[in-house]
Amino acid sequence: MSDEEDLSAWGDALAEQADSEDGASDDPWGDALSEQADVEAANADAESISSAAFDELASERGDSKNKVDLDVLMDIPVTLQLEIGRAKVSIRNLLSYTQGSVVEMDRLAGEPLDLLVNGTLIAHGEVVVINDKFGVRLTDVVSPQERIKKLK
Template sequence: MNDETENPDISSDDAAAEDAWAAALAEQDEEENNAPQAEPAELDEFTDPVPHVPGEENLDVILDIPVTISMEIGRSKISIRNLLQLNQGSVVELDRLAGEPMDVLVNGTLIAHGEVVVVNEKFGIRLTDVISAQERIKKLK
């Protein structure tokens, strides 16, 4: 029996298209089965041309990566109700005393403390205490 007698809804054009697709898929399967198989490559063992000395890493790769530095005067937690009531002239109490050093953050990580200075009519910060790399790593863990 042909396809037309098995399914009267399929025309001879549709049956021809199905036959063409079946032939194309069979040809593709045959090509895939006869294709040469990939073999693992033999690679030379990687050796570092400059021996690695701990503490003397080459940082040139990361020196041009931009980071965000920010200074934080202080923080405060308030409810959403109080937040919605803030308007011009409102005062928000911070968790720091006047004269305490500000936090210097790089990408949100504390790296130093400092005091506010004015240089050429612009605010700046003079670093008074820099957090050591070991202490910053300890805080990450």
């Protein structure tokens, strides 16, 4: 090799080194180490951030001075239904009904009615007439435990 070729080779090598230092490196280990250093620096910054402090929740059951105010719930409307019985009929029979037709129910005369609140059985009762208006006298109220059993 001549001196000119040597100088040209050195010049090429120096140019290649300058290109690799500008950010386009072919060294995956160097890239990984610099990335790891960046992550460690970010984690150090995150550790300096403090977490929010919350008061500990305490049970308030049985505490007479912290009674629940049920007045908030008192104005919520609910739907009451009285069920005297049920019947399954075919569409053919349903279409044949006219005024005066009798639909046979699955309950016997004298059996109590079901009082449903929003579709949930709450009580049983019997029909009464007061001042020419129908009413229901509750004969048996379903306990909350029985209602919960029926929900499951």
